[in-house]
Amino acid sequence: MLFPTNRHLWPIFNSAITWLLVLLMTLAGTGLIMPILAQEKPTAPIILEGRTLFYVSESGQYTAERRANDANNQLQKILAQNQPPITVNLDTTKDVPVIQIQGAYLISVTSNDVPTGRTLQEQAILWKNILEISIRKAEYERTPQYLIKSTIIAIVVLFITFIISWKLGVFWQRFLKPSEKKDGATSPSLTPPSTQPLTAIPQTTSSKINLGFLILLIVIRGIIWICSLFYISHLFPQTREWSQDVIEILKVSLITDIFPLGNDRYSVLDFFILAGLLVGLVLLTQTVSRILKSKLLSATGLNRGVQDTTALIVNYTLIFLGTIVVLQVWGLDLSSLTVFASVLGVGIGLGLQGIAKEFVSGLVLIFERPIQIGDFVEVSGLMGTVERIGVRSTEIRTLDQVSVILPNSRFLESEVINWSHYSPISRLKIPIGVAYGSDLEKVKEVLIETAKSHREVLSMPSPQVFFVEFGDSSLNFSLLVWISKPYKQFQIKSDLYFQLDTKFREEGIEIPFPQQDLNIRSSELPQTISPDLIESLAKLSDSLATWLDKNSQNSNPQDQVKKIDD
Incomplete structure (x- = not known):
């Protein structure tokens, strides 16, 4: 096969995502990832038909939004008149440079609009040049030639996007999806999973891998289509404005601080960043525990159950400590949640007594090891092979190849027959x-x-x-x-x-079936019988004999039997 199967691609994909999220965590911790609105002073964009030209700041009693809205409305009004050529002038006779369009006031360049190291005159000339270039471009985009050209480009982009999406589907069907049958689909067997080769990939793991690649395929397809539609929308002035409005709405929705937590308020984007950091933390801890189990613990010669337990404890410990670090890096002051955490801890302690009971039982099973992975046990009428021992439950694969999840306390509170304890004989x-x-x-x-x-x-x-x-x-x-x-x-x-x-x-050895002897003891009949009873029995006997003789002459034996039965 020219391409590696999913069993080889999945670790690479998993590691790539892990280290990408770790990089994001590092950047978040160093402050390089800043919110969109986290700027020194508020600004607002000057937009011409969906294109952002530059940003203006507040000036005196005028806010940045008001200045930008006035300038944007003036630009739209002049472009709507469709009276080329549109001229842009710079008036330097006043205290501050003023940019005019078609002889009318557009915007003033103030000191708040000028970055460090640039003069008012330089900033005004820069804005004037940007406006002239953008207006010439907007006038050209309204011509029929541009519309025809853009339509052809849009059709080509859609066709190329469709081909790429289709080829990705073909790649999935040909090189990734068939591996599900090769790796996961095994012929049914009465042999318990513990006796099968350790190199075989379980069907559930293969299904998860294929599901992961399917989700990745859907995400890649979605990104390609979104990029194509975004590019096409920027080809036409009307759709460019719509896409700009959608982007602004999403931007405001994501960055507005609307969720109070502790002493601060957070936005939707902040929670997305937190979710990404937590996912990266889980993937990182899984990678560390897997390396610990495969590289370090396997070299110690410890029992498989002890290795799994140690790796599991390390994984949970890293997740707990990492979560605290991530919340601190994210900006959440944990000290402000002390009272809330105390009340929540009491509620959890009362409501999760059963889980705590199973957790303690799991630790007893893991360290005392009355049962181990691979043992054939009988508990509560169930017989099967122990497949997994967790901190809350234990998985048993029965002889019917059915996985049964039992709480750990069941193994400590009821009688358990371990056919493989110390010796399988x-x-x-x-x-x-x-x-x-x-x-x-x-x-x-x-x-x-x-x-x-x-x-x-x-x-x-x-x-x-x-x-x-x-x-x-x-x-x-x-x-x-x-x-x-x-x-x-x-x-x-x-x-x-x-x-x-x-x-x-x-x-010639006989296997008997159960037999019983029935003995009937006869009882004495009455010594005297009534004469009337004897006479009635004699008449009944004569009538029956006459009826049988008559019917035997008119019918065959089968009919005769049938009539007697009737």
Whole structure:
């Protein structure tokens, strides 16, 4: 394959996002990322048909917004008259330079408009040149030639955008999406996940990776279309004004401080920055814990459960400490939230008692290790392999290949059978009964040979047979065998029963079914019978015999039986 699969691309993508967000956190901490309105003095833009030409400041009793609005309205009014050529003049006879358009006042250049190192005259000439160039450009954009040219450019840009978006979809279908079948879709098997190769990527992980690339594809497509539409909107004066209005609305909505928190107020943009910093923190801590587990802890030779626990504790600790640092860097004064945090802590403590209970139980399971990942356990009627032990819950994969999430306290409050504790070798007890009169030595020989012939039955300890009892209908035996794979116990029992049935038939050994003897004790009948009863029974017998003779002559035996039934 010419392109790497998603299992190779995903770590690169994840690391890139992580370090990008870390860079943003660093920039935020050093103060290089400043709010849009965080300037020394308020300014307002001079706009001509959607293009920002320059910014003006407040002057005396006139605010920057009022000065800009007056100048913008004057420019729009003159352009709407459509009387070229439009002239721009500079009047330097007054105390401050005045820019005129078509002989009418447009705006004055004050000392607040001049940056450091530039004179009033230089600033006025600069603004005059910008206005002249922009007006000439605006006049040209109103000609039919420009409109036709811009329309053709817009169509070409839309076509190129469509082709790029389509090619990205083809790339996804051909090189990324099929890897879901290769990496995640595995044939169903009765073998528990713990016995499968460790190099196999779980299906859930592969699904998450493919979902991540799908979201990335959608984001890239959206960015391409937004950039194309933004470029097309700037080709035409009318749409340029609309897009400028939309940008201004979004800008004001994002940067206006409307959310009070502590002693300060924050904007929507501030919360977006905070969310980005927290996401970067989570990705960074995951990367650190993954490196810690794969590079450092794996070299220590510790148990897999201990490695997972250590990495998990380090991850949560880094997230907690990092969150405090991020909130401080973001500008939130945590000391102002002391009372609120105390009340919230009490409420959380009362409402999350169950979670705290499961958390403590999880720590006991992790450090005491009565169960470990890969153990085959039975708890509350569920049998399966332990797949994950978390601080709140434990995941068990049952024999039906169903994941069951159990609270950690269940393993401490109820009886748990751990078939793999210290040693996976366990004993199976297989009861069986034979009929009375069977050759018991032959029965014992068949049971031992059948058990030894099964490939999952261990030869040491060797199978044993015990004569349990004389049952009501059978002679009851118990076959004891040892196995090293407890999760296969039901399959092994089934195989042994099948083989024993075949062997017993071959050897003539009968497997009885339950039998019961019913003894009826006769009671004495009355010694005298009523003469009327004897006479009635005789008449009934004669009538029945006559009716049977008559019907036997007119019908076949089947009809006769049917009529008798009727």
